[in-house]
Amino acid sequence: MIKKLLIITLAIAGILPASAQEASEMDRIELCKENYRALFGGEALTGQGTDPELMDILQKFIFGEVFRTGDLDMKSREMITCVCLATMQTLPQLKGHAEAALNVGVTPLELREAIYQCAPYIGYPRTLNAVGVINEVFKERGISLPLEIQSTVTESTRHVEGAKIQISLYGDKIKEGMKSLPDGMDKVIPDFLTEACFGDYYTRKTLDVKTRELLSLCVLVTLGTEKQLASHISGNIKAGNPKERLYAAMIQCLPYIGFPNALSAITIIKDVKD
Numbered sequence: 375m376i377k378k379l380l381i382i383t384l385a386i387a388g389i390l391p392a393s394a395q396e397a398s399e400m401d402r403i404e405l406c407k408e409n410y411r412a413l414f415g416g417e418a419l420t421g422q423g424t425d426p427e428l429m430d431i432l433q434k435f436i437f438g439e440v441f442r443t444g445d446l447d448m449k450s451r452e453m454i455t456c457v458c459l460a461t462m463q464t465l466p467q468l469k470g471h472a473e474a475a476l477n478v479g480v481t482p483l484e485l486r487e488a489i490y491q492c493a494p495y496i497g498y499p500r501t502l503n504a505v506g507v508i509n510e511v512f513k514e515r516g517i518s519l520p521l522e523i524q525s526t527v528t529e530s531t532r533h534v535e536g537a538k539i540q541i542s543l544y545g546d547k548i549k550e551g552m553k554s555l556p557d558g559m560d561k562v563i564p565d566f567l568t569e570a571c572f573g574d575y576y577t578r579k580t581l582d583v584k585t586r587e588l589l590s591l592c593v594l595v596t597l598g599t600e601k602q603l604a605s606h607i608s609g610n611i612k613a614g615n616p617k618e619r620l621y622a623a624m625i626q627c628l629p630y631i632g633f634p635n636a637l638s639a640i641t642i643i644k645d646v647k648d
Contacts, residue, residue, distance in 0.1 A: 402438030409437040412448065413474035436629045444622020448478040450588075451626050453488045457589050458630045460489055460504035461496050461596040468504060472511045482517050487524065487581045488589055494571040495593045524579040533565065536573025539583055543609040587613040592623055595639045596631045603639055607646045617643055 403419065410418035410433065418433045420426075441451060452475035459468040475485050485508055493501040512519060527535050549564040576586055587610045594602050610620055620643050628636035 402434055405442060406434050406436075406438030409441050409448075413437070413452070413477055414470070415477065432629065440625055440629055443625050445618065446622045446626060449475070449480050449484075450585075450623075452478055452480055453484065453585075453589060454592050454623055454626045455630060456485065456508075457488055457492055457593050458596045458627050460492050460500070461593050462630070463500055463503060464630075465503060465507050469507050469511060472508045476511070476515065481580075482512055483521055483524065483580045486521055487578060487586075490578070491575055491581070491586050491589050492593050494575060495590065495597065525574075526577050526579060527573055532573035532577070533569050535577045536568045536571070539576045540568050540572040543583075543587065543612050544605060547605065584614045588615050588619070588623055591620065591639075592627050595624060595627055595635055598635050600638060600642065603642045604646055607643050611646070611648060617648065 407418050419430055455471050456475055489504045548567055552560045552563050576583055591606045591610055594606055624636050624639045
């Protein structure tokens with residue numbers, strides 16, 4: 375039923391080609407088992423545990439269907455999954471997927487940067503919780519901490535370098551929108567965004583702006599912040615992520631965040647002009 379609802383919804387929206395609809399019917403059990411082994415090193419669909427029916431449903435859907443929908447490699451899928459789980463603070467699942475991410479080739483630096491990228495959107499307490507989880511995984515694998523420094527800016531350059539990225543993706547929309555605020559806040563808040571979001575994070579090494587924008591969109595969709603989605607969808611397109619990749623990313627988020635938020639995001643993507 376879940377599979378049919380997803381196919382019907384995407385087909386109506388005009389974003390699921392016939393070939394993808396046909397592929398979704400093919401060998402999902404074998405693909406589920408193959409993907410699960412690659413990610414977790416164990417066997418899926420064992421029929422064991424307290425809720426084998428639920429595990430059967432979710433494993434077939436996630437690893438047999440969602441993981442083959444759209445043009446995303448396994449590393450991208452796992453980074454998207456990790457930022458969704460970090461945003462929701464489902465920390466036991468984050469640990470499992472942090473391990474899976476490393477298993478499929480995500481480097482420790484890439485995983486750390488994906489979690490750091492969440493900070494401007496989910497706040498520092500939740501980011502620190504997520505960082506604590508991935509650091510546990512690193513320690514268990516004998517990965518030395520702290521990891522290498524990835525910052526490229528200084529106190530004197532973070533505003534200028536952050537503004538370059540911000541303006542290229544979003545122009546001056548925030549500054550214009552804050553003009554009516556009193557007591558200097560009309561300048562302070564836009565500066566915070568330029569420096570503490572773009573300057574401190576988007577300028578870091580390891581992940582490029584294109585990847586950071588995609589992960590940021592996934593965080594916002596997970597949060598359910600629909601008002602920010604259209605501008606970040608436009609920012610993604612300017613950063614080099616075509617709509618097809620955005621649709622695939624939203625589908626990758628879907629089993630973790632639920633149908634309502636994911637389908638709302640897909641509709642907004644469809645309506646944003648390229």
